[in-house]
Amino acid sequence: xxxxxxxxxxxxxxxxxxxxxxxxxxxxxxxxxxxxxxxxxxxxxxxxxxxxxxxxxxxxxxxxxxxxxxxxxxxxxxxxxxxxxxxxxxxxxxxxxxxxxxxxxxxxxxxxxxxxxxxxxxxxxxxxxxxxxxxxxxxxxxxxxxxxxxxxxxxxxxxxxxxxxxxxxxxxxxxxxxxxxxxxxxxxxxxxxxxxxxxxxxxxxxxxxxxxxxxxxxxxxxxxxxxxxxxxxxxxxxxxxxxxxxxxxxxxxxxxxxxxxxxxxxxxxxxxxxxxxxxxxxxxxxxxxxxxxxxxxxxxxxxxxxxxxxxxxxxxxxxxxxxxxxxxxxxxxxxxxxxxxxxxxxxxxxxxxxxxxxxxxxxxxxxxxxxxxxxxxxxxxxxxxxxxxxxxxxxxxxxxxxxxxxxxxxxxxxxxxxxxxxxxxxxxxxxxxxxxxxxxxxxxxxxxxxxxxxxxxxxxxxxxxxxxxxxxxxxxxxxxxxxxxxxxxxxxxxxxxxxxxxxxxxxxxxxxxxxxxxxxxxxx
Amino acid sequence: xxxxxxxxxxxxxxxxxxxxxxxxxxxxxxxxxxxxxxxxxxxxxxxxxxxxxxxxxxxxxxxxxxxxxxxxxxxxxxxxxxxxxxxxxxxxxxxxxxxxxxxxxxxxxxxxxxxxxxxxxxxxxxxxxxxxxxxxxxxxxxxxxxxxxxxxxxxxxxxxxxxxxxxxxxxxxxxxxx
Numbered sequence: 001x002x003x004x005x006x007x008x009x010x011x012x013x014x015x016x017x018x019x020x021x022x023x024x025x026x027x028x029x030x031x032x033x034x035x036x037x038x039x040x041x042x043x044x045x046x047x048x049x050x051x052x053x054x055x056x057x058x059x060x061x062x063x064x065x066x067x068x069x070x071x072x073x074x075x076x077x078x079x080x081x082x083x084x085x086x087x088x089x090x091x092x093x094x095x096x097x098x099x100x101x102x103x104x105x106x107x108x109x110x111x112x113x114x115x116x117x118x119x120x121x122x123x124x125x126x127x128x129x130x131x132x133x134x135x136x137x138x139x140x141x142x143x144x145x146x147x148x149x150x151x152x153x154x155x156x157x158x159x160x161x162x163x164x165x166x167x168x169x170x171x172x173x174x175x176x177x178x179x180x181x182x183x184x185x186x187x188x189x190x191x192x193x194x195x196x197x198x199x200x201x202x203x204x205x206x207x208x209x210x211x212x213x214x215x216x217x218x219x220x221x222x223x224x225x226x227x228x229x230x231x232x233x234x235x236x237x238x239x240x241x242x243x244x245x246x247x248x249x250x251x252x253x254x255x256x257x258x259x260x261x262x263x264x265x266x267x268x269x270x271x272x273x274x275x276x277x278x279x280x281x282x283x284x285x286x287x288x289x290x291x292x293x294x295x296x297x298x299x300x301x302x303x304x305x306x307x308x309x310x311x312x313x314x315x316x317x318x319x320x321x322x323x324x325x326x327x328x329x330x331x332x333x334x335x336x337x338x339x340x341x342x343x344x345x346x347x348x349x350x351x352x353x354x355x356x357x358x359x360x361x362x363x364x365x366x367x368x369x370x371x372x373x374x375x376x377x378x379x380x381x382x383x384x385x386x387x388x389x390x391x392x393x394x395x396x397x398x399x400x401x402x403x404x405x406x407x408x409x410x411x412x413x414x415x416x417x418x419x420x421x422x423x424x425x426x427x428x429x430x431x432x433x434x435x436x437x438x439x440x441x442x443x444x445x446x447x448x449x450x451x452x453x454x455x456x457x458x459x460x461x462x463x464x465x466x467x468x469x470x471x472x473x474x475x476x477x478x479x480x481x482x483x484x485x486x487x488x489x490x491x492x493x494x495x496x497x498x499x500x501x502x503x504x505x506x507x508x509x510x511x512x513x514x515x516x517x518x519x520x521x522x523x524x
Numbered sequence: 525x526x527x528x529x530x531x532x533x534x535x536x537x538x539x540x541x542x543x544x545x546x547x548x549x550x551x552x553x554x555x556x557x558x559x560x561x562x563x564x565x566x567x568x569x570x571x572x573x574x575x576x577x578x579x580x581x582x583x584x585x586x587x588x589x590x591x592x593x594x595x596x597x598x599x600x601x602x603x604x605x606x607x608x609x610x611x612x613x614x615x616x617x618x619x620x621x622x623x624x625x626x627x628x629x630x631x632x633x634x635x636x637x638x639x640x641x642x643x644x645x646x647x648x649x650x651x652x653x654x655x656x657x658x659x660x661x662x663x664x665x666x667x668x669x670x671x672x673x674x675x676x677x678x679x680x681x682x683x684x685x686x687x688x689x690x691x692x693x694x695x696x697x698x699x700x701x702x
């Protein structure tokens with residue numbers, strides 16, 4: 001592979017129009033494209049979610065045939081995980097990591113361009129798979145065989161999309177690791193890096209650790225489907241349970257790939273709006289690292305019901321519960337940072353506090369799910385759905401919103417409409433809980449996931465949940481409006497719009513110049 | 525300028541290391557397959573296709589009877605496969621031989637592999653098979669009929685609430701050359 005280093009001159013020349021975006025190697029342009037792409041995917045995945053909730057609004061089959069419903073749940077999961085949440089974090093990293101460590105750009109600017117432009121290819125493969133004969137993959141976002149070994153062309157398109165997304169993530173991760181390790185401004189030692197940079201460094205290592213394993217897994221699935229191998233095919237002596245082990249070896253660290261950068265964002269915002277340094281910085285770093293390490297030894301808690309020896313179940317149960325310790329350290333540190341701070345509640349702070357509240361609920365339901373006898377009851381029910389939406393929507397997504405509002409003045413040079421943004425927060429907060437809190441009850445009462453119909457006793461809670469989901473979905477259009485409004489006009493933002501901000505990006509003018517830190521700042 | 529060249533070189537060195545690491549992890553994904561096989565072999569999980577070692581001191585529990593229902597299936601191949609008796613009753617600890625019959629209805633030589641399945645699931649722990657047609661692949665000439673035994677003992681340790689169990693075999697076609 002040719003690696004071309006981009007060493008820009010001291011001028012702002014770049015092609016205009018569409019070619020600017022196709023050929024750009026600028027970390028800010030690429031970050032912007034990542035963020036817009038992930039937002040488009042978020043709306044696509046959201047549309048699928050609306051379809052799911054519309055079908056589940058009432059018992060019986062009204063809108064979606066069961067097969068299409070299954071495709072909706074499958075693609076909703078894949079698009080949200082690989083298309084929305086992960087690229088959004090990479091977009092934030094592209095914008096912020098170089099500015100926060102005082103680097104002029106990412107280490108491999110051209111590779112950066114390539115890793116972005118792979119994404120629309122993968123995204124369109126996933127979406128167009130709805131229109132091929134047999135329809136999109138319908139075996140759940142975890143694509144367990146034998147279902148995924150049997151599906152039609154849609155499954156092959158999904159496998160190919162995952163290969164592409166994996167390649168993009170790995171390149172992105174390599175870029176971020178190299179940038180952080182090699183390109184920090186003089187004087188910025190590892191233990192002086194902002195928390196967002198730390199969490200991304202650890203996340204990027206997790207990515208290069210597990211994304212290749214996912215690539216291997218889908219390759220095995222592909223050769224099982226078309227080239228006569230029998231990794232997962234019982235008929236040829238393979239084992240479908242093996243797939244689950246290999247998949248979750250990727251899948252569990254993946255969960256932390258989607259939450260560690262969120263921890264980083266919140267760890268930037270809470271100190272800024274509490275006007276106090278982050279409480280227990282070094283313990284935050286160690287907690288992040290230990291979460292990452294522990295995340296690699298807990299995978300089988302996703303598969304307590306496959307028939308595992310009791311010893312195995314106990315090991316994975318205790319290891320899983322152990323993750324609550326470093327996570328607890330983080331929550332206590334955020335709380336201690338706010339303690340006696342001069343707090344103000346602008347939108348980034350609201351989303352961060354909302355994050356802490358709701359993520360802790362999701363964390364607790366995670367500990368509940370870790371208990372083997374309970375997990376055997378709630379496996380594949382709406383309790384699990386509620387759990388992971390509390391950590392992924394009110395966890396990862398709320399942190400992304402917080403980060404976007406926090407840095408939007410730096411990116412655009414203008415303030416967003418604070419009143420509308422607060423409304424976006426409260427609408428999201430309320431509707432999110434309406435949509436997902438009741439799903440705990442549905443799950444405990446035994447409503448299974450991935451089924452388009454349900455027994456009558458679940459009807460009321462499902463209707464409430466659907467109303468919440470529709471409200472939550474619509475509220476996100478308000479977010480789109482706020483961002484566009486901010487780009488097009490609004491009050492001029494100061495270089496440091498938040499008086500508590502201490503990281504390097506606030507020393508740059510707003511909007512951040514196309515090329516920043518060409519002469520590295522010196523950190524004392 | 526020299527400084528930026530050194531920086532470029534260290535970046536490329538880092539890129540190479542990380543790419544090697546990525547390739548190693550891709551290989552690791554594949555290495556998990558034999559690793560799990562070995563793990564299951566060592567720990568005795570999932571050893572459905574190997575003979576069990578029979579404990580010589582096993583005692584027959586004359587106070588209990590267990591009904592064993594026999595089931596046979598064929599998946600995607602032109603064979604007829606059936607047990608010669610639908611069910612048997614034995615005392616735990618007593619050894620028994622049951623017979624199955626396969627017939628190749630096609631005009632080609634076909635090889636197949638039988639995969640066992642037990643109900644309830646925990647029967648696997650208590651069923652000690654010391655002879656079974658599922659330990660090897662079966663090759664049948666066109667029209668050939670074969671009767672094959674399974675010899676086993678049910679461990680008397682089997683929980684007292686289990687009175688009926690099912691042993692099921694499914695034949696899968698093996699690709700030529702496997």
